[in-house]
Amino acid sequence: MQNTLKNLFLAACSAAVLASCGSQPQKESQEQISLTQYVDPYIGTGFHGHVFLGADVPFGAVQLGPSNITQGWDWCSGYHYSDSTLIGFAHTHLSGTGIGDLGDIVFMPVTGDYKMALGTPEKPEDGYLALYKHEDETVKPGYYAVDIDRYKVKAELTTTERVGYHRYAFQPNADAHIIVNLERGIGWDAPVEGHLEQINDTLVVGYRLSKGWAVDQRIYFAAVFSQPLKGLKLYSDYKEQAEGTAEKLTADLDFGTLTDGQILAKVAISPVSTDNAIENMKAEAQSWDFDQVVAEADTKWNNELAKVTAKSADPEVLTKFYTALYHTMIAPSVFQDVNGDYRGADGKTHNDKSFTNYTTFSLWDTYRANHPLSTIIHPDRVNDFVNTMLHIYEQQGELPVWHLMGNETYCMVGYPAIPVIVDAYRKGFTGFDANLAWEAVKNTAMGDGRGLDLLKKYGYMPANSDVETVAKGLEYAVADGSIALMAEDMGKSDDAEYFKKRGENYKNYFDTSVGHMRGRVSDTEWRTPFDPFRATHRADDFCEGNSWQYTWLVPQDVPGLVELMGGKEKFLEKLDEFFVAEGDMGEHASNDITGLIGQYAHGNEPSHHITYLYALEGQPEKTAKLVRKIMSEFYTTKPDGLIGNEDVGQMSAWYVLSAMGFYQVNPADGKYVFGSPDLDEAVINLPEGKTFTIKAENNSKDNIYIKSKTLNGQAYDKPYITYEDIMAGGELVLEMAAEN
Numbered sequence: 001m002q003n004t005l006k007n008l009f010l011a012a013c014s015a016a017v018l019a020s021c022g023s024q025p026q027k028e029s030q031e032q033i034s035l036t037q038y039v040d041p042y043i044g045t046g047f048h049g050h051v052f053l054g055a056d057v058p059f060g061a062v063q064l065g066p067s068n069i070t071q072g073w074d075w076c077s078g079y080h081y082s083d084s085t086l087i088g089f090a091h092t093h094l095s096g097t098g099i100g101d102l103g104d105i106v107f108m109p110v111t112g113d114y115k116m117a118l119g120t121p122e123k124p125e126d127g128y129l130a131l132y133k134h135e136d137e138t139v140k141p142g143y144y145a146v147d148i149d150r151y152k153v154k155a156e157l158t159t160t161e162r163v164g165y166h167r168y169a170f171q172p173n174a175d176a177h178i179i180v181n182l183e184r185g186i187g188w189d190a191p192v193e194g195h196l197e198q199i200n201d202t203l204v205v206g207y208r209l210s211k212g213w214a215v216d217q218r219i220y221f222a223a224v225f226s227q228p229l230k231g232l233k234l235y236s237d238y239k240e241q242a243e244g245t246a247e248k249l250t251a252d253l254d255f256g257t258l259t260d261g262q263i264l265a266k267v268a269i270s271p272v273s274t275d276n277a278i279e280n281m282k283a284e285a286q287s288w289d290f291d292q293v294v295a296e297a298d299t300k301w302n303n304e305l306a307k308v309t310a311k312s313a314d315p316e317v318l319t320k321f322y323t324a325l326y327h328t329m330i331a332p333s334v335f336q337d338v339n340g341d342y343r344g345a346d347g348k349t350h351n352d353k354s355f356t357n358y359t360t361f362s363l364w365d366t367y368r369a370n371h372p373l374s375t376i377i378h379p380d381r382v383n384d385f386v387n388t389m390l391h392i393y394e395q396q397g398e399l400p401v402w403h404l405m406g407n408e409t410y411c412m413v414g415y416p417a418i419p420v421i422v423d424a425y426r427k428g429f430t431g432f433d434a435n436l437a438w439e440a441v442k443n444t445a446m447g448d449g450r451g452l453d454l455l456k457k458y459g460y461m462p463a464n465s466d467v468e469t470v471a472k473g474l475e476y477a478v479a480d481g482s483i484a485l486m487a488e489d490m491g492k493s494d495d496a497e498y499f500k501k502r503g504e505n506y507k508n509y510f511d512t513s514v515g516h517m518r519g520r521v522s523d524t525e526w527r528t529p530f531d532p533f534r535a536t537h538r539a540d541d542f543c544e545g546n547s548w549q550y551t552w553l554v555p556q557d558v559p560g561l562v563e564l565m566g567g568k569e570k571f572l573e574k575l576d577e578f579f580v581a582e583g584d585m586g587e588h589a590s591n592d593i594t595g596l597i598g599q600y601a602h603g604n605e606p607s608h609h610i611t612y613l614y615a616l617e618g619q620p621e622k623t624a625k626l627v628r629k630i631m632s633e634f635y636t637t638k639p640d641g642l643i644g645n646e647d648v649g650q651m652s653a654w655y656v657l658s659a660m661g662f663y664q665v666n667p668a669d670g671k672y673v674f675g676s677p678d679l680d681e682a683v684i685n686l687p688e689g690k691t692f693t694i695k696a697e698n699n700s701k702d703n704i705y706i707k708s709k710t711l712n713g714q715a716y717d718k719p720y721i722t723y724e725d726i727m728a729g730g731e732l733v734l735e736m737a738a739e740n
Helices: 002-016 027-031 274-284 290-305 315-327 370-377 379-396 417-426 434-445 452-458 469-489 493-503 505-509 558-564 568-578 610-616 620-633 650-660 723-727
Strands: 065-067 088-090 106-110 137-140 143-148 153-159 163-169 175-181 190-200 203-211 217-225 231-236 239-241 249-257 262-270 308-311 341-343 349-351 402-404 520-522 662-664 671-674 681-685 691-697 705-711 720-722 730-737
Touching: 065 143, 106 153, 106 163, 106 262, 143 290, 153 290, 163 274, 163 290, 175 262, 190 249, 203 274, 217 274, 262 274, 290 315, 308 315, 308 650, 315 650, 370 379, 370 417, 370 650, 370 723, 379 417, 379 434, 417 434, 417 469, 434 469, 434 493, 452 469, 469 493, 469 505, 493 505, 505 558, 558 568, 568 610, 610 620, 610 671, 620 650, 620 671, 620 705, 650 662, 650 681, 671 723, 720 723
Parallel strands: 691 730
Antiparallel strands: 065 088, 088 106, 106 175, 137 143, 143 153, 153 163, 163 262, 175 249, 190 203, 203 217, 217 262, 231 239, 231 249, 308 681, 341 349, 662 671, 671 720, 681 691, 705 730
16 A cells, blocks of 8 residues: 555655646636625634534535534534634534534644643643634634644644645744544544554555444545654554554654744545545645635635625625625535545445535435525536435435435434425436436335335324424425425326325324324324423424424425415414414423524524515515514624524525525425515626626615515516526516515
């Protein structure tokens, strides 16, 4: 292996002298206004936002950022604004999840007195842990820096898609060391095996195997340094050993006394092998020009943020908008090497250059808004997202539920990949095999696992058969309703009728005597006692919510829900009650139930479409009032500026769409329902040079109601605009007023 590594490394080094080989910003990017200036990565790092803070590029495999020593629910990303501890810089992170994982390959620059242990916040001298202050940090898209006072080191980070760049400025003549920690992960992540070996005086390679949310996670790396290594010590559970492999492996890399005190490191990662990691470095990180890489990362972010040109008289609105847009592009993340290799859901290495393979699919969250947003602003990536899901289907026998680093986590309920695939198919995306897509959605829905056998038998999941049965049944119905639409479009009338009926299974959970969805034990018996406010975490009929919130989870058939509730008048009365109802959810209610307006919980995804139901049923003024309240109060420019988990872009995608003036209620019908725009103008830059402009005339904090609409100069009276109309380009003018 060493000969192969040396040859690859020498090739990379030969190319490195050509600093100009790095990709140059496009001319138009140099001329456009910088949109990254409006992004504040601190937003969402406080409260329960759980967002990633650090350096990355859009959808990149590397998320390089600081890790606190603290572990806990609010540290699922490895960093929380309330903390001040630093154990190093990890190369992978999740953003906004409710479970912690990743945090792989931690680098920490040290000098002077330290010990090969973590230490504690109270006694950092017992290890290598350091403390920092926020005023010593610099954060912006594609770049992170912090002054580490304990070691008098300035650490700077930036990335390409697959390579993390480090620049450490020690004091002149300091005894410079870098600790490499392959034991430490985030949250549930536990080490299984770490390996590190020195190939020559500037190259080390290794891997980290771990078990957590992703039950079999594997990451390989290669690290090249600008200074030669003078020594290397290896440790198992912080005790020195000779071997380079251990369950809890750490290493102390000694660079000796440096005259100028500067060390640069390039760390490439791969899901497959160390050889591939070096090949990734050769392809993406030829230059040692750290500042150039920072500039290129900034350009990449600017190019993606420029998919929407936003205007507002309120600078805070622009900060909220572009930060939200930024957060929607941290994941899904690339999970493939430059040569086309990736680790499949079957644990095998696959090679396919016909598409880009991705990971980190928080589908229970993102099918609602982030994927419908992507069909508008990232049409170049949608086919790859779908192809990734179809390959997962071929490798594991069903579509992904919550896929992470080649592993199915089965987190959350339903089969949420289905609406995403159906939505892409119905919106005209053709870069995937439609017949395979149909096979995948149908076979997944016709399986027997996760309660589907009971669902097919009874039309519902009996409440005594499992937990969260109502949530599962309602989510299955959402997806089944989307399958019916796909079948109809494909001329499969029998399948369309069958899945249309299954999409109406939500009716089997609605008890007309109480006016709510509730657990059903049999055709004649409901679970008792019943409390619509009760929300016991993962031990009841609902998932991260209560009956009040789940009663509205029928976006695939709003007319049917209206009829089920006794008609429009009673439906709207019930909806009014929902937004004012107050009750005790219980001491074990989920932490995700935040951002309450009555029983509406914006901090969790099942509520996200509900404000827009008013607009569909003839009361758009109520939608406008609520949407504006949410955008004003639940999204701010402070570190606690997200009212709940970011959930890999979903929370932010809701804001991005709503700020432009609409939201896709049914995840597979391509209709974006009008609300009340936070922006004064949004120009969506579409393929082929087209643009779609939304102008909110006379928009202000008081003028929140859409008085009239015109599309391309013609009066427009529908409560929604279609995907086709948006993508055709044109101009939508919304005349705003203080009264409806």
